[in-house]
Amino acid sequence: MKKKVLACVVLFSLPLLLASLLAGCDGTQKEPGSKELKKVTVILDWTPNTNHTGVYAAQKLGYYQEQGLAVEILQPGEGGATQLIAAGQGDFGFSYQEEITIARTKGIPVKALAAVIQHNTSGFASPAEKNIKNPRDFEGKKYGGWGSPAEEAMLKALMKQEQADFGKVEMINIGAADYFTSVRRDVDFAWIFMGWTGIEAELKGLPINFVFLKDYHDALNFYTPVLIANEETISGNPQLVQSFMRATVKGYRYCIENPRAAGEILLESVPELNRDLVLESQEYLAREYQSDAPVWGEMSEIRWKKYAEWMYDQGLIDQPLEPGKAFTNEFLTGV
Numbered sequence: 001m002k003k004k005v006l007a008c009v010v011l012f013s014l015p016l017l018l019a020s021l022l023a024g025c026d027g028t029q030k031e032p033g034s035k036e037l038k039k040v041t042v043i044l045d046w047t048p049n050t051n052h053t054g055v056y057a058a059q060k061l062g063y064y065q066e067q068g069l070a071v072e073i074l075q076p077g078e079g080g081a082t083q084l085i086a087a088g089q090g091d092f093g094f095s096y097q098e099e100i101t102i103a104r105t106k107g108i109p110v111k112a113l114a115a116v117i118q119h120n121t122s123g124f125a126s127p128a129e130k131n132i133k134n135p136r137d138f139e140g141k142k143y144g145g146w147g148s149p150a151e152e153a154m155l156k157a158l159m160k161q162e163q164a165d166f167g168k169v170e171m172i173n174i175g176a177a178d179y180f181t182s183v184r185r186d187v188d189f190a191w192i193f194m195g196w197t198g199i200e201a202e203l204k205g206l207p208i209n210f211v212f213l214k215d216y217h218d219a220l221n222f223y224t225p226v227l228i229a230n231e232e233t234i235s236g237n238p239q240l241v242q243s244f245m246r247a248t249v250k251g252y253r254y255c256i257e258n259p260r261a262a263g264e265i266l267l268e269s270v271p272e273l274n275r276d277l278v279l280e281s282q283e284y285l286a287r288e289y290q291s292d293a294p295v296w297g298e299m300s301e302i303r304w305k306k307y308a309e310w311m312y313d314q315g316l317i318d319q320p321l322e323p324g325k326a327f328t329n330e331f332l333t334g335v
Contacts, residue, residue: 037070040244043081044073045094048270049196050281051116051225052094053262054289058251060265067243073269085230086110092229092244097222097326098150098316101308104326105317109231112327113245114297115223116252117195117288120214122224124155125179125198126189128207135162135211144174144187151191153314158216180204195288199281200274219310223299226327234328245331252289252296259286297332 042055055073058064064071076084081093082100086108094116103110124143126132132141135158145151156166174182179190179197192198194210201208214221227248234241255262263282267275290296301323308321 035068037065038068038240038243039070039072040064040092040240041090042071042073043084043090043093044075045081045096045225047075048073048266048273050263050266050278050285051195053255053266053282053285054116054248054252056251056269057254057262057265058247060269061251061254063247063250064244067247069243069247071244082108082110082228085228088230088232091233091240092227094225095228096224097226097304097307098224098311100226100228100326101304101311101321102317105308105319105321110228111231111234111325112223112226112228112299113234113241113331114227114248115293115299116225116227116297117223117285118291118293118296118298119288120212120221120224121194121288122191123194123210123212123215124189125192125194125201125208125210127183128209130183130188130209132189132211133209135159135216136164138166138189139164139168141188142170142172142186144172144177144179144182144190146175147173150311150314150316153311153316154191154213154220157310157314158211158213161216180206195281195284196277199284200277203276203280217310219306221303222307223303226299227297238331241331249296249332255282256286256289256296259283262286295332298329299327301327 044052048056052073055071059071059073074090081090082095082103084090085093086103092113095110095112097112100110100112124138130141131137138155138159143151143155152171155169159166159169172187174186174190179192180201182190194212198208198210229241259282260279263279266282267273267278304321304323304326308317308323311317312320
């Protein structure tokens with residue numbers, strides 16, 4: 001959850017192992033005494049966490065089965081969910097607005113169907129004792145990231161806005177290293193999600209300062225994560241997409257209305273997760289999934305446009321985006 005596949009991802013490499021795992025995903029299966037169910041795969045963007053609880057709830061509570069679907073939830077391979085969905089090696093997946101923006105400007109046929117969380121809850125976090133309270137304080141500090149050009153662009157933009165010198169930040173690639181170990185031993189701050197690692201810090205009794213991206217530029221209130229599908233699936237089998245989304249919307253509504261019970265479903269499905277973290281994170285996200293949107297999942301064209309323009313200005317994409325090709329709200333209506 002805290003590490004995001006951003007602008008530098010290679011959008012075409014497909015792990016053969018996962019390709020073979022997902023082969024045959026157009027098949028059906030039959031429950032005893034029931035109609036045949038259409039087998040559908042959902043590929044996560046990261047290891048299972050509370051961003052994903054809506055699909056686990058829809059699976060556990062029978063919402064997918066009501067729609068004639070047998071849903072299998074899979075973790076991504078090294079290539080990532082977007083690449084697999086683009087190549088037709090999965091039906092639905094979790095991705096991010098920036099990744100879909102890059103894909104669409106390269107002609108890759110993926111499209112966002114819903115915003116899992118209505119507002120960007122990510123930002124730059126640091127232990128409180130390091131006294132990093134705004135982008136000016138990044139000067140003279142070590143940033144721990146995963147080597148994406150988008151990280152550098154984000155830091156440069158925020159620091160420029162605050163008249164700070166990005167050249168005084170030391171960039172260190174920490175990969176998927178644990179945030180808490182890294183900020184204690186190797187770096188001063190890193191990019192995390194408040195709803196997961198931020199909650200974990202609270203549970204550990206470790207005060208942090210948090211610089212929300214959306215507080216510094218309205219273009220940075222981008223959607224992360226989003227649910228996606230291949231454009232061919234959307235145009236060629238809209239009934240499948242409608243059935244999947246009808247159940248998924250119901251799953252996230254359940255999470256909003258019953259956060260603790262939803263957390264228990266996730267824990268039952270993924271028992272290795274930290275129980276206290278899941279339940280506290282679920283309470284936090286119950287307020288964030290839909291937030292001030294009219295319905296869960298709804299996306300704004302202006303927000304897609306603003307972030308794409310920001311990415312273009314930063315050199316993260318080489319041509320402007322047509323927002324209508326990147327997302328659709330059509331499967332959120334009448335649910």
